[in-house]
Amino acid sequence: MDSQLFLTVTFQGILTFLLALYLYPLLVKIGRGKNLVASFNRRSSHKDRVSVLGGFGVFFVFFVLVFVGVLHLGYGLGNTEILGLLFAGMIFFFAGFLDDALDITALRKFSFQLVGTLVFLMASKLVFEDFGGLFGLHDIPLWLSWVISIFIMQLGVNAFNLIDGVDGLAASLAAVGFGMFGVSFLLHGDHPFAIMAFAGLFAVMGFLPFNFSKRYKIFLGDSGSLFVGFLLSGFSLKYVNEVHAVNASDIAGYIVWVLTVFSYPLTDVIRVFIVRVKNGKSPFRPDRKHLHHFALDRGWKHYQITLLYISYTGILLVLQYGVLSFLNAHWGFALILVSNLLLALLPSLYGKIRPAIRMETS
Template sequence: MNNSFWTFYNSNLFHVIVSTVVACATSITAIPVIINISTLKNLMASPIERSSHQQATPTLGGVAVFASMLISYFLWENPDEGQLIHLSISSIVILFFLGVKDDILILAPKKKMYVQIGASLLVVVLGDLRIENLFGIFGIYSVPYIISLPLTVFVFIALINAVNLIDGIDGLMGGIGMIAGGLFGIWFYLNEHYALACLAASMAGALLGFLRFNFSKTSKIFMGDTGSLIVGFILALFAVRFIQLNVQYRFDPNSTFAAPILAIIVLVVPIFDTLRVFIIRLKNKKSPFVADRNHLHHLLIDSGLSHFQASLVLWCFTIISTLLFVFISKNAENTTSLYLLCLLFVVYMTVAHLLKTNNQKRLLKLQKQTKSEVETEKPETEEAFKA
């Protein structure tokens, strides 16, 4: 029994489990302290017209996620990814300081973009983390080095900002980050990439601890740009590394031939939502970067769902889409997988359109009802005044 215990204690599975638990416990312990400091120093987000919250709320939850994740990750020695992990941690630290400064002082979008590009280049160039193969999608296989560099940096920037855009209601971004990180982490663990598996477990645990307060009514805290930048970067790291490793494991039975498409499916909510709102804004001849309430999570809230219910719908959408895609496209051609992805996007757009149409009808009906009530009360008021 003792031998079995020590074998499990020294196993990578034990490291992954403990990393998750320690990250969650550290996050839960640290966040109340951050809430108190934020309240004392007035580091709060005040509600604006398109906000989904009604009162000033602390925004430095990402600080707890950052600290909890790194503390739990560095409990173990994980040498299998070598320099890539070291460079990734360096990029995460850079984005952490960018996020903290933006949460406190508000930075210009261009400055934020330059730092994001720099942090991405660090892992893409020095860590040789690139999208090298498109697995026959659009008839493209190997991607030349000179093209793979800007393509991979674009993917990093797009995913970082897509994750930031879905941070509009309680629990959504934290839950999606936890689920997507967990799904990638399972694959990394099964394929013996334990450093990435531990990093995924640490992030998932930290986000789980954060969600406990993000949904709280008495001690609420938001992720802020600190958290969304870090989580977005790590998910981009996982997605690109997942694609890269599947090229190397092309003849391994555990590999996923449509790896780029599966990576999109795992991150379906931020990617589809960003595409959708950009299409709508361009159609309405507006800048794609001007914020509004056209996101699917806003439509769900406007339809009467609570923050938890709206987030739960999109969490389930991520999990079900991923499982169905893995099951359906296991032995399918890459072209078939691409068709399935396009079909899923059409379904997403259709549901969002129906929700928006229904919300507009409900609003119009409410306005007519209110107007009718006012007109009914007006004569009574006039008679009372004459009397």
């Protein structure tokens, strides 16, 4: 890292701290005053009137850090990939904010997400083109590239949106993702995207203390979870495309690495959809079938649940690094598949094992 870039990233961190100290207490006050607070229902894990304007804070801080960082280093904003990410990010934020304020229908929210995805893909041209030999697949037709890219974006965005059910979980997992992408872009010499990834990291880190706070407690809201999920999904496509441009033979390993970062959110959302369909319900109908609900119902505290799933992701990343270093991407994908399958089956296994233990001890 050159000295100018180091100073820029350091300045981003200091600026985040200063902005957060003023911004989040203000957003808590505005949220309560304008009744922009989390609604109470049977799925709620809170009892107080908590502002849902945390997403605005993350959105605002991210854009300030990006403009300061990118312009300071003289890159300008003529890069269509950067512009596509920023404009599409605004659309995702707006869709989430509408849902927070007006509780719009799932179809309308999905429509905004689709528009945002198309804006990003058409502006950036960052579509998924090559599996790099993973599953025996290589280059794929252009139409299929667009279909897969749209699916990846929607799945990633909604996965982060749906896991935002306990304090710190979505933001902490996002911090892991932003940190990984920031370092990776830096190693590839892509300083503009490294700055944006670190901006995302600092933005969620500035939010986290207030998410856990009692006096100034604030939630991401749909605006924050959709925005953060979009950024991470967009960075994923950029990451894979960047590797493709440098060395196409490395793509499979990098795809597996991205899947490892997204392991918990993807496992949770796929599991929930399967359980809902199995029970004859719409996969989009909210309930208490998420893995964090399973832990909450057994007396776990919010910070314990966040620490548990962050630890799971961290351990999986360390194991994955070893697998990809000494074996290959197929073994890496097998590691993800087995680990996430066990995670998804945890509630069922717990329901069968605990009665057996009770019978043995009684």
